[in-house]
Amino acid sequence: MKVIAISGDSRNLEDLRKLATGLELVGELYCHQGELSGMAMLPVRDEMDVLILDCRHGGITPIADLERLLGFYPRLNAILVVDQESPDLLLRALRAGVREVIKAPVSRDDLQVAFHRIHQKTRGAQRGDGRVLAFMSCKGGSGASFLATNLGYVLAQRSEKNVLLIDMNLQFGDAVLYLSDRRPAATLPDVTRDIQRIDLSLLKSAQIEVLPNYSILASADDPTQSMDIRPTHVEALLRFARAHYDYVLLDVGRSLDTCTIQALDMADQIYPVLQLTLPFLRDAKRLFDVYRSLDYGPDKVRPLLNRVERSPGDLKPEDAENHLFYKVFASVPNHYKSVTASVNQGVPIQSLDAGSPVSRSLQELADRIAERSAAQSRGLLSRLFSRG
């Protein structure tokens, strides 16, 4: 397990380092001197399994800060080291999701028992985090927003999982218009402005609900409002969203800025959307070269061909693959009538015309995505079991 120990006191931290080094189940150990208050993210990039938080020597126990931090890290297990363990403290710690409370003086045995218990509890546990799927247009008008928003609807309907779509097209976000005529009460910058305070009710109050299990977080109408959004905000928001939703779909538009790259980095899969014409292939090539330079492999990048028509002389999916060096994941047919009706009315194509060729193709795509997620989580579970 990867472990981080945090203490405001350098001697306490050194003590924890000595106690935890070489214990069974402890793999990498990071030590950080500092306070938890105001910390929205751990001071390490790697995913941690265990946080040992030192609150000895009169240090106050920052339960509220810890609870907020655990909201961002669904797989993190916390061990609290305290001077006094009152029933009130234990109850508050338990409510905050703390796994273990150890009373000082701490022995290696105490810590070892705590690690074994955490290991036992997490062995069969499900991954609490959802999948992040980013949709990107290779060129304006390729259909990324239409496909992302409508796929979210079909995925929510068919998989019965909780789906959230975040419109991360900070300049020209229009995702909500594809599914609803309601105006959002709040938008993405309202949520990121105070990201440290985020909780589920705040996030929900900013969303437009399309289905009981499908909501959209819209981007601001006025692009200047999004100017203060930073990659760290994106990181915190996605961390939180994936802890509370099964699927987090992102419409990232087509600009490659630091916020977009942060989102793409965190995405489990990227679905770049393009059409089978030369101007699209040309722009797609540039984008795919960037993907390669960012080390996004074929498992992560899943190109979607949109508005495909099979006429003699047209380019074929193989032409795109030869040009782009990534395998096409799926093709969606062109169907002007049903798509235009859906877009003009702001109603999901699935509820307007479930039999349209585009709806059928989205149904297939949603099932493939849901199947893969199920297979992937089974793989993880079996890996967890085989460790023991």
Ligand SMILES: Nc1ncnc2c1ncn2[C@@H]1O[C@H](COP(=O)(O)OP(=O)(O)OP(=O)(O)O)[C@@H](O)[C@H]1O
């Ligand atoms: N499969 C399809 N068949 C017919 N028309 C389609 C199809 N997919 C998308 N369209 C049309 O293309 C238009 C543009 O799509 P969309 O806004 O999703 O593109 P985009 O990639 O998000 O563009 P931008 O980069 O500007 O955000 C839609 O309004 C819709 O009318």
Ligand SMILES: [Mg+2]
């Ligand atoms: Mg768009």
